[in-house]
Amino acid sequence: MGEKPFIVIWESTRACPLACLHCRARAVPDRDPRELDTQAAKDLIDQIAAFGRPAPLFVITGGDPFQRPDLLELIAYGTLSGVRVAVSPSGTPTLTAQNLTAVHEAGAVGLSLSLDGSTAELHDGFRGVPGVYRWTLDAWDTARRLGMKVQINTTVARHNLDDLPEIAALVRKHGVMLWSAFFLVPTGRGRQLAALSPEETEDVLNFVYDVGLSIPAKTTEAHHFRRVTLQRAVLASKGEDHVDALRLGPLYRRLRARAEELGLTTGERRARRPPLDVNAGRGFVFVSHTGTVHPSGFLPLGAGNVRTRPLTEIYRESELFTGLRDAERLGGRCGRCEFRRVCGGSRSRAHAVTGDPYAEEPWCGYQPGSFPYQSELAHLLAAATPGTG
Template sequence: LIVALATNGTLIDATVARKIKESGVRRVSISFDGADAETHDIFRGRGAFDKSIAGMNYLHEIGVPYQINTTVARHNVHQMEQTLALAKDLEAQALHLFLLVPVGCGVEIADDQQISATEYEGVLNWMYDAEMEGGIELKATCAPHYFRIARQRQAEERRQGIFRERPASHHRQQHAGGNGHPGGHPGGHPGNGRPGGHPGNEEARQAMNAMTKGCLAGTGVCFVSHRGEVFPCGYLPVEAGNIRRQPFREIWEDSALFTELRDSSLLGGKCGLCEFKNVCGGCRARAYGMTMEYMGEEPFCTYEPMVMRRAGDAPINLHLSESTN
């Protein structure tokens, strides 16, 4: 198992950094809610920003890789450039951007901090351009729309005769999946860079599809609680089974919930009509948090599927999943 550590970094000193290294932790993620002390400390408390940076410096001195995790919200959406610069200045391995999911503690801050779908679109387009510049690994979490945006941008560049070499981090983003580990842990699913498995091997095909699409909940990742409950991801509180009652493999391969999440034909609303549903699929946790329908449409997506644009004002019967929790 690849072990990673998610922390705010404020308690990391030379001794703690050494223990982290000796424990075999492969990478540490440190959360930043802003690119400066004024913004970050509003959420984390006075002095937290400087303590987090000090913690990263201790990790740097002892040779433990680290990354910055930032949840994009109303108070910091204007700081993306500064946050990227901060990550580079601190020699972080990566900058992972998280789109807010209104479940758990996210419900409490969503009213004040949730940015609009249009703003999300802007952030992900900015990220595409920033990723093309290279210099640091960039990754969007709980933002499956990025896979649609990347393909749209690449297609437009080809039409315009623009050909630019994509950095290694871009290929990792494309082939490692957009969610990585649920709950903000650093890392992601390895991929071999190929778009699909052997045509005669359904299991291999599904595995590769899981690694090259946007939302990985129940398809490429899952979350096991301290009580043994198995969830599609750390943000989707719908139980697929419990490892105290049945083998994990049985839950992973045969649970009705995971089977449903792996079938894009069951997606509801415009996600079900979208030509990008097999590379994006919308955030299932965000759909559940906003509508209580985990197969419902992604509520923070501005894209209008081609079939809807062609239909114009003609009525369309949007399939709504009958799934329940």
């Protein structure tokens, strides 16, 4: 992870017709004249290719990337450059079968869509525009028919906590490469939304682990999911009841009961490996619409600009990126935690809440050293930590 990121996300534009309640980008109707133009965007793709093969996955997002008339040209250029390209559009009327077919034929390997409710009322209410739910489902089915890999992202927020099992059931019905539960970072418009408690976060993380038996599931900005997967593996090997051992609460019990009713907790675990050890600046890069490089789209600290400094150099050498890859710099409970090298907490949320990207994870209630079976855990931690197993 110190030499090459796993994924580079480019905010191709902030133009978007939606008004999502949690929007990081504070999206606006019109494009910004300061955006990277076509040639600058191709230069960015060249910089990504310079990391070497296999190149990082390049995700074109926004705003709504369909607002850029050069989108297909850039996808094709990336594909010819040996860079795998995926597109993360907004749920708008631009998600037509014609546009998705063109994106696929240009070379895009995947599509990332957002689904924040199992009904139009819940999803459209969160996204601020009626019709988004239907456009999203239609695009999802179209992309699957085209043979594209589809990732569905769900923002975990108060409006949909008890709807998560229904969303997971919808994911299973339509089929995905991956379902990602995104835990809100209070940036942009998201500052106005109520935070989850650490206890509620723990309940949802364990629910996501449970439904991994029926759908491939992961989390975004909830890096302590890696801790949960290791804890659950140890407890299962010991025949321990995870509900009691982890002191899970009423939200988990409700989610688990509904998941069982929907048949989401049976089968073989779909994940082929533990969740990737990717965090802000550690395997992850975000490039803004103007070319500024950030460790994450939710961590608004810049480390340079691709117009004036190569992305390879920024990622490998900038103080911000190298610092975020150093687990010894973490503060508070994160700095003392035995899971710090496989989790590290959300650096984006730590910064959003405290102003310090190295502070402890605000939505984690785990007390370092409190998990039983430390010797068994140490063996799994060694195997899960690069360079130690």
